Amino acid sequence: MEEKKQERTVVHLELNGQHYYYGNLKALCEHWSKEDIGVTYNYLRNYGIEPERPFIGKMCIIRKGIIVTTSRVVTQKVAKDQ
Numbered sequence: 001m002e003e004k005k006q007e008r009t010v011v012h013l014e015l016n017g018q019h020y021y022y023g024n025l026k027a028l029c030e031h032w033s034k035e036d037i038g039v040t041y042n043y044l045r046n047y048g049i050e051p052e053r054p055f056i057g058k059m060c061i062i063r064k065g066i067i068v069t070t071s072r073v074v075t076q077k078v079a080k081d082q
Helices: 025-031 041-047
Strands: 005-015 017-023 060-070
Touching: 005 025, 017 025, 025 041, 025 060
Parallel strands: none
Antiparallel strands: 005 017, 005 060
8 A cells, every 4th residue: 555645734823932833824814813913814815925935024923834744544344244
């Protein structure tokens, strides 16, 4: 059996020395308000955060990266007729 590597996007928020991780930008902005992080979802979407282009604001830093994982190999058990 062969395992394939999967790449998943991760959005990293650095706020007040703490680090938080989200699966996408929308999830981050639904959890934090403009008052919390100093920026809105629409601004960040238009800014175009990329791994080489993080958002660096007065209140936070938001980075985008890739997590590489291996997929799980799922095997099926075949029921034996008795």
